[in-house]
Amino acid sequence: MSQAFGSLATACFLLGIVMPSFAADAVNGKDIATRWCASCHVVERGQTSATDQAPPFASIGKAPEFDQNKLAFLLLMPHPNMPSLSLNRAEIADLADYIRSLR
Numbered sequence: 001m002s003q004a005f006g007s008l009a010t011a012c013f014l015l016g017i018v019m020p021s022f023a024a025d026a027v028n029g030k031d032i033a034t035r036w037c038a039s040c041h042v043v044e045r046g047q048t049s050a051t052d053q054a055p056p057f058a059s060i061g062k063a064p065e066f067d068q069n070k071l072a073f074l075l076l077m078p079h080p081n082m083p084s085l086s087l088n089r090a091e092i093a094d095l096a097d098y099i100r101s102l103r
């Protein structure tokens with residue numbers, strides 16, 4: 001997969017094509033958040049239905065050290081009451097971008 005991506009990336013680079021889908025995308029991150037995280041976390045402003053046990057994404061994003069690596073790490077930890085999700089790096093990057101945008 002990474003090899004295939006590597007040659008694809010090279011091919012696109014040679015052709016001068018930009019690949020926006022591989023850049024962190026907060027819009028996609030919001031999509032993932034509303035689909036997978038909103039049942040427990042408040043993932044956007046104005047959302048009311050969530051448990052009070054899960055921290056709102058806006059406060060997660062306020063932590064000065066928050067970035068996609070931190071998020072990936074947090075998602076690897078055993079997360080009580082949270083279904084184990086298998087998000088790939090690109091999806092985590094998108095989510096992190098979205099969470100940071102809530103600050």
Ligand code: HEC
Pocket residue numbers: 032033036037038039040041053054055060071074075079080081082083085095
């Ligand atoms: C079933 C409920 C549930 C779902 C769904 C859920 N979470 Fe959580 N999450 C929690 C709870 C509860 C906590 C607090 C755990 C604790 O304090 O030990 C938490 C904590 C976290 C934390 C750690 C915050 C911190 O500063 O320690 C992050 C990051 C997080 N969730 C991200 C996500 C993301 C991203 C999704 C969606 C992909 C998600 N969660 C979906 C319940 C959920």
